Amino acid sequence: ETGVTQTPRHLVMGMTNKKSLKCEQHLGHNAMYWYKQSAKKPLELMFVYSLEERVENNSVPSRFSPECPNSSHLFLHLHTLQPEDSALYLCASSQDGTSNEQFFGPGTRLTVL
Amino acid sequence: KNEVEQSPQNLTAQEGEFITINCSYSVGISALHWLQQHPGGGIVSLFMLSSGKKKHGRLIATINIQEKHSSLHITASHPRDSAVYICAADNNNDMRFGAGTRLTVKP
Numbered sequence: 001e002t003g004v005t006q007t008p009r010h011l012v013m014g015m016t017n018k019k020s021l022k023c024e025q026h027l028g029h030n031a032m033y034w035y036k037q038s039a040k041k042p043l044e045l046m047f048v049y050s051l052e053e054r055v056e057n058n059s060v061p062s063r064f065s066p067e068c069p070n071s072s073h074l075f076l077h078l079h080t081l082q083p084e085d086s087a088l089y090l091c092a093s094s095q096d097g098t099s100n101e102q103f104f105g106p107g108t109r110l111t112v113l
Numbered sequence: 114k115n116e117v118e119q120s121p122q123n124l125t126a127q128e129g130e131f132i133t134i135n136c137s138y139s140v141g142i143s144a145l146h147w148l149q150q151h152p153g154g155g156i157v158s159l160f161m162l163s164s165g166k167k168k169h170g171r172l173i174a175t176i177n178i179q180e181k182h183s184s185l186h187i188t189a190s191h192p193r194d195s196a197v198y199i200c201a202a203d204n205n206n207d208m209r210f211g212a213g214t215r216l217t218v219k220p
Binding site: 031033037041042043044045048055056088090092094097098099100101102103104106107109 | 115117143144146148153154155156157158161163199201203205206207208210211212213
């Protein structure tokens with residue numbers, strides 16, 4: 001595997017379910033990001049991790065819970081989501097937590113029923 | 114008003130045409146990114162620049178820091194260039210994105 005991978009690619013869940021999105025980067029980077037892309041809205045930065053520490057949390061509701069166990073893996077735990085949370089969730093990584101080129105995963109298309 | 118404005122929102126061109134997409138931003142930046150998003154969602158970073166001009170193949174990106182404006186140019190456009198092009202203002206990884214420009218290049 002190379003680059004940034006995300007699983008699952010598609011996810012349908014009910015509002016009472018708990019699920020997790022997984023991101024893995026094989027680039028030796030030290031920073032990882034979660035983005036949300038809703039229909040007809042710009043990309044929104046959700047969380048930034050640098051050296052496994054959260055350095056940015058853009059007022060994201062607590063029903064989204066990130067976890068970064070090591071510099072290669074990033075999770076987004078989901079619970080009691082709302083239909084308006086349906087979106088494309090993109091993971092990215094960069095060399096470090098300053099301005100660097102970011103490498104994106106293919107995204108997880110989430111539908112909340 | 115959004116912090117990052119792109120124009121046009123949609124652009125249709127004939128193969129071979131020279132294309133320009135514009136981005137204006139109102140926030141302080143450490144860098145400006147141009148991204149390409151194909152149908153299906155995958156995003157590729159095209160350029161990251163903080164001054165001047167960069168060129169990669171048929172793509173050229175310029176930035177004017179004083180005017181807070183950047184442009185992405187595509188020379189000799191091709192149908193495979195059809196995608197959404199996104200500008201992002203980066204302030205030490207606090208990223209603010211434009212709404213994107215949907216480009217369609219017809220053969």
